[in-house]
Structure formats: structure tokens, C-alpha cells
Amino acid sequence: MSDSRPRVAVVGGGLAGLSAALALAERGCAVELFESKRNLGGRAGSFVDKATGEAIDHCQHVAMGCCTNYLDFCRRVGAFESLRRVRTLHFIGPDGERSDFSPSRWLPAPLHLAAAMRRLRFLSLRERISIGRALAKLARQRAAPAAKSVGEWLRREGQPPRQIERFWSVVLVSALGEEIERASLAAARKVFVDGFMAAREAYEVYVPTIPLAALYDEFVARRLGEIGVAIHRETAVERIVGTSMGVDSLALRDGSRRTFDHYVLAVPWSIAPKLLDDRLRAAMPHLVRLSEMPAAPISAVHLWFDRAISPLDHAVLIGKLSQWVFAHGVSRENGERPGGWHYQVVISASRSLAARRNEDIVATVRGELEAAFPAARGAALLRARVVTDRDAVFTPTADWEAMRPTQTTPVPNLFLAGDWTATGWPATMEGAVRSGRLAAEAVLCKAGRDVTHDPIVAPDLPRGWLARWLIK
Ligand SMILES: Cc1cc2nc3c(=O)[nH]c(=O)nc-3n(C[C@H](O)[C@H](O)[C@H](O)COP(=O)(O)OP(=O)(O)OC[C@H]3O[C@@H](n4cnc5c(N)ncnc54)[C@H](O)[C@@H]3O)c2cc1C
Incomplete structure (x- = not known):
């Protein structure tokens, strides 16, 4: 009997590709995932420490309570119990004094932050009030004023260098991975509104208690295997072959060709255009430009x-x-x-x-x-x-932000996923998982499925009454 399920190739085994593969297979697609490396997880991965043979993450990855799709992905693969929820964040001030940041569990957001801010001893009372005012202003202005960067906006708002160094940079540089002079105000607003002000549990930090490699191998790969996803490790895709009318096949580095109904390209922005053959590149000039994204x-x-x-x-x-x-x-x-x-x-x-x-x-x-x-x-x-x-x-600059592509492309059976596609999120595991889920929704729509009653993308945390009133 022939298999009538839509056949989907996912290229790239980072979180974007893995979440697309999971969502598509859960909804009845025949999915094959191609990953060039031996290990899954892409940038959120681990290496083996030669001294002990232990898997060590290249870099510690943490999520926040507002990362609803990443946390839901972990739940679906059974890995949620391997994340430790941290509700008190410890800060060590320049003089070595410790401050514990522990927002109220009963005051409505964003008031829940007030008492926690009071305990940040490396900021004076005056500084805390001034920061609070700027945060309130940020929350109320949806349309970002013309500032080249959040750094410029902060200076314009009269935030002194000490405040910028001790508060704004501390939060933004680690959340966005970028300096405040390069990151856009919109990206900064996303961090403070969604990550702190909109909901009480948004700020909570989730730290994996096992290496990321174990999370992929023991949970994600196992779950994907259970629902029939074929994972091809160490199988690099050399070229995606087709025309503006549609992708015909994948050319693998070993010389073989594979044909599917739909293709999800979930590789980093610098690699995506290089995998397209000339005719596909001509159909997507905006993608070629994106390879220069800083x-x-x-x-x-x-x-x-x-x-x-x-x-x-x-x-x-x-x-x-x-x-x-x-x-x-x-x-x-x-x-x-x-x-x-x-x-x-x-x-x-x-x-x-x-x-x-x-x-x-x-x-x-x-x-x-x-x-x-x-x-x-x-x-x-x-x-x-x-x-x-x-x-x-x-780098989440205002200019590049506007150019991030959606998960659908002008080529009918080619879809994009990756933290760099348009999700509204900075480069995070949440952005990657969301992009994979958005790509999966687009594939299913193209395959004639109605996803409106069974959306794949998890909703944001619900905003409390005060946050709904205060945040524009
Ligand atoms: C050092 C560091 C620290 C970070 N810290 C955090 C953090 O604390 N919290 C957070 O939320 N985010 C963090 N991030 C960001 C997060 O890791 C990324 O946003 C996310 O992992 C990106 O996932 P992705 O699937 O979009 O891309 P990637 O992870 O880059 O996955 C792309 C995959 O495609 C594969 N591939 C490439 N070419 C081919 C090919 N030709 N054929 C087949 N496969 C191919 C790659 O091998 C890779 O596995 C951090 C990133 C780094 C690098």
C-alpha cells in the first residue's frame, strides 16, 4: 500500500529543525531530518571533555518563563523535568555585595518587580526610581521612536552611564547577546516587556540539569524515533535543487539525490543561501542579502x-x-x-x-x-x-529586523526555519523553536490541512490585568 502522507525533508538538526520535525510528524507527516554533524542541537550543543569523557555544553544555555514554545517543546519530548526552575536570581555588585532578585508571587505584574528592584543593593534609590520611570515609558510606547539603538534611546532618556552599566547592559547584553549600541530599541522592549513586565513568572530562569547533548539524545531523538522521524546524522545537504516553481530534490554531499513533497530549510542565515541552486537563489534575492546579517x-x-x-x-x-x-x-x-x-x-x-x-x-x-x-x-x-x-x-538591529524573512518563501514547497527568521524574538532557543513550529504550520497549510483549530505555536504567557492596562 502506498504511503499518502505528505513527505517532508527538514535540513538542519538545531532546535528549529527538531521542533519542525516533531510538529510535522505529530500531525501525520512522513519526516526525514538531515544534519551535517554527528550531534544534534546546532549552536545549542555540547562537546566531550577529554579529561573526564563528560559531555560539556559549549556554553551554558538558559531559557526564561516567557519562552513558552521552548518549554512546551521540552514537555512534549519528556525533557521538562531535566530543567531546574530558578526563581531567585543572585547578583554580586561591584563591591562584592550580594543582592537577591526575587519578585513577589502575589502582586500583579509588573508591580511584582518593585520589591525585587528595591533589594538590588548595587543601585541607589534614586537610580531605581529613574530606571522604573524609563521602564514604564518603554512599556507604554509600542511604536519605537527613531533611535538607532537602545543605547542611544537610553542616553536620550537621561539614563546616566552608571545606571546603564549596572542595569540596562547587564540585562540586555545577556538576553540579546549583543551590545546596547548595536541592538534596536524594539529588541530591548521585547526583553523587558515579555521577559519581565507582562507576567509574573516570565522572568524565571530554566537551567538544564543535564548536558544539552543528553537532552537531544535521550529525549528529543528518542521521541522523534517513536513517531517515525528518520534522522540522518553526518548527512550534509550539498544543494537544494529546483526552480521558482518548486524544489525538485536534495543533493546530498555523498552524491545521492532525495525527493520530497515539502522542504524545510533550518540552517543558519549565513549557510541558507549557499545551499540553494542558482535558479532558487534568483527566486529569493532577499535571502541572499540576509547572509550578510551581522x-x-x-x-x-x-x-x-x-x-x-x-x-x-x-x-x-x-x-x-x-x-x-x-x-x-x-x-x-x-x-x-x-x-x-x-x-x-x-x-x-x-x-x-x-x-x-x-x-x-x-x-x-x-x-x-x-x-x-x-x-x-x-x-x-x-x-x-x-x-x-x-x-x-x-545582531538585532532595527534595519535587519525588518528584513527577517517569514517561514514561507516565493517557492511553493520551500519553507524556512531558524532563529533568524521572522518570529519577533531575538536569537534564542525560543525563537528557534517558534520558527520551526511556524514553518510546520506553513507546511501543513500548503498540504491542505486546517491548523486554525489545532495551532502548533504555543501562546505567550497571559498578561495580568495591570500589565494589560499599562503595556501598550
Ligand atoms: C554560545 C551561545 C550561547 C547561547 N546562549 C543562549 C541562551 O542562554 N539561551 C537561549 O535561548 N539561546 C542562546 N543562544 C542562542 C541559541 O543557541 C540559538 O538561537 C539556537 O540554538 C539556534 O537554533 P537554530 O536551529 O535556529 O540554528 P542552529 O542551532 O545553528 O542549527 C542549524 C543546524 O543546521 C546544521 N546544518 C548546517 N548546514 C547544514 C547542511 N548543509 N546540511 C545539514 N545540516 C546542516 C548545523 O549543523 C546545525 O545543527 C546561544 C547561542 C550561542 C552560540
Whole structure:
């Protein structure tokens, strides 16, 4: 008996491709996923630490409560229990003083933030009031005024450099992966409105308790296998062959050709145009231009000490090169570890590191950890490793934001997914999962399915009454 299910090829096994594959297979499509590398997960992946044989994430990835699609994806593959929900965020001020940010669980959003802001001891009362006023203004203006960047807007609003350094940059650089002088005001508004002000639980942070590689292999790949998705690892797609009338086939790097009804291209923006043959490129000139979209680097400094250097499982360091510090497994177990106690320091928008030697970066980071955590002063550093992804995230400028393509293309059976496509989100796991789900909805519509009664994209967190009234 012939298989009448729509046959869909997904190219790229990052979160965008994986979420598209899951959504399509769950709705009865015959899906095959092609990933050039051995490991799934793309930029949100892991490497094997030679010293211990352990899988270590290239860089710590965290999600927030507002990431409804990423969290729903984790639930669907059974991985949600492998995420730890963090409700109190620890900040270490420039003088080493600790502040705990723990918004109210009963005051309506965005008032729930007020008491938590009061406890940020590295900001004066006057600074907190001034920040609160600017946040309220940001929430009320939907149409962004003509400011080249959020940095420019903040200066125009009279936010002094100390406030910018201690508050605005701290939040925005880690959420957007980019400097405030390059990121748009709209991207900043998205972070503060959706990530903090719109709903009480939006700010909560979800940290994986297992390496990302295990999350893909033990949960995602297993679930995809159960619902019949064929995953082809180490199978690079060399060319997507077709005309403006439609894609005919995939040319694989091993020389073979594969034909499907629909094709979802879920590779990074710099690679997507290169995979299209000349006739397809001619049909999508805007995509070719997008390959020039600017990107920002993110670095992770991995350090293994001979002992625990802090009782905290995470901390945000204010006014330092080191932005976020994550301790691996500190809350789960105590005692001896053969490989040492692993800490990871995340530095977003890390362009300034390019000219520095790794030993020099490690020395600076170690000094900052010693200043923040007294126990680090007596600890021996067993080894360290600096991992930088130079094209970690696209830069969310106002100009490029307007050019992000939708998941449908002028070619009827070709669809796009990836954090860089139009989702309204910055380059995040949420943006990637959303894009995959939007691409899946578009494929199903093209295949004649009605998705209006069974939408794939999960809704945003519901806004409380006060947030609905205050936020435009
Ligand atoms: C260092 C770093 C830290 C980050 N921190 C966070 C964070 O804390 N929170 C957060 O939400 N986001 C974070 N991000 C962003 C997040 O990782 C990305 O937005 C997301 O993973 C992008 O997923 P994607 O599927 O769109 O693209 P990718 O992950 O890039 O996936 C694309 C896939 O396509 C494959 N591919 C490429 N060419 C081919 C080909 N020819 N044939 C077949 N396959 C191909 C690639 O191997 C890859 O697996 C971070 C990113 C980096 C790099």
C-alpha cells in the first residue's frame, strides 16, 4: 500500500529543525531530518571533555518563563523535568555585595518587580526610581521612536552611564547577546516587556540539569524515533535543487539525490543561501542579502577547581568582564569529583576578547571569581578552556529586523526555519523553536490541512490585568 502522507525533508538538526520535525510528524507527516554533524542541537550543543569523557555544553544555555514554545517543546519530548526552575536570581555588585532578585508571587505584574528592584543593593534609590520611570515609558510606547539603538534611546532618556552599566547592559547584553549600541530599541522592549513586565513568572530562569547533548539524545531523538522521524546524522545537504516553481530534490554531499513533497530549510542565515541552486537563489534575492546579517560572538570560560568556590548555583557579576557564572551540579551533590568542580562563565558580545590570549582571559575571570567568592581564593585551578562562537547570535538591529524573512518563501514547497527568521524574538532557543513550529504550520497549510483549530505555536504567557492596562 502506498504511503499518502505528505513527505517532508527538514535540513538542519538545531532546535528549529527538531521542533519542525516533531510538529510535522505529530500531525501525520512522513519526516526525514538531515544534519551535517554527528550531534544534534546546532549552536545549542555540547562537546566531550577529554579529561573526564563528560559531555560539556559549549556554553551554558538558559531559557526564561516567557519562552513558552521552548518549554512546551521540552514537555512534549519528556525533557521538562531535566530543567531546574530558578526563581531567585543572585547578583554580586561591584563591591562584592550580594543582592537577591526575587519578585513577589502575589502582586500583579509588573508591580511584582518593585520589591525585587528595591533589594538590588548595587543601585541607589534614586537610580531605581529613574530606571522604573524609563521602564514604564518603554512599556507604554509600542511604536519605537527613531533611535538607532537602545543605547542611544537610553542616553536620550537621561539614563546616566552608571545606571546603564549596572542595569540596562547587564540585562540586555545577556538576553540579546549583543551590545546596547548595536541592538534596536524594539529588541530591548521585547526583553523587558515579555521577559519581565507582562507576567509574573516570565522572568524565571530554566537551567538544564543535564548536558544539552543528553537532552537531544535521550529525549528529543528518542521521541522523534517513536513517531517515525528518520534522522540522518553526518548527512550534509550539498544543494537544494529546483526552480521558482518548486524544489525538485536534495543533493546530498555523498552524491545521492532525495525527493520530497515539502522542504524545510533550518540552517543558519549565513549557510541558507549557499545551499540553494542558482535558479532558487534568483527566486529569493532577499535571502541572499540576509547572509550578510551581522552577528555577535559569545564566549564561555570553563574552569575546573579542586573544590567548590561558592554555595550559589549561579550568579550575575555586575561591572565585570564575567557576566554570568554557573556552577555545575553544586546543588545536586557534594564531595570529591575526579575531574574537579566545574564552573562556567558566560561572556556575551565578547568582541573585546578576540585580541586577548586565552591565559590572559582565564586570569582575568579567575581574579573576578576570587573577588566575588572568598572560597575561590584558596582553590587551585585544575584546568580551563575558553570556547567562543564567533557567530553565536545575529545582531538585532532595527534595519535587519525588518528584513527577517517569514517561514514561507516565493517557492511553493520551500519553507524556512531558524532563529533568524521572522518570529519577533531575538536569537534564542525560543525563537528557534517558534520558527520551526511556524514553518510546520506553513507546511501543513500548503498540504491542505486546517491548523486554525489545532495551532502548533504555543501562546505567550497571559498578561495580568495591570500589565494589560499599562503595556501598550
Ligand atoms: C554560545 C551561545 C550561547 C547561547 N546562549 C543562549 C541562551 O542562554 N539561551 C537561549 O535561548 N539561546 C542562546 N543562544 C542562542 C541559541 O543557541 C540559538 O538561537 C539556537 O540554538 C539556534 O537554533 P537554530 O536551529 O535556529 O540554528 P542552529 O542551532 O545553528 O542549527 C542549524 C543546524 O543546521 C546544521 N546544518 C548546517 N548546514 C547544514 C547542511 N548543509 N546540511 C545539514 N545540516 C546542516 C548545523 O549543523 C546545525 O545543527 C546561544 C547561542 C550561542 C552560540
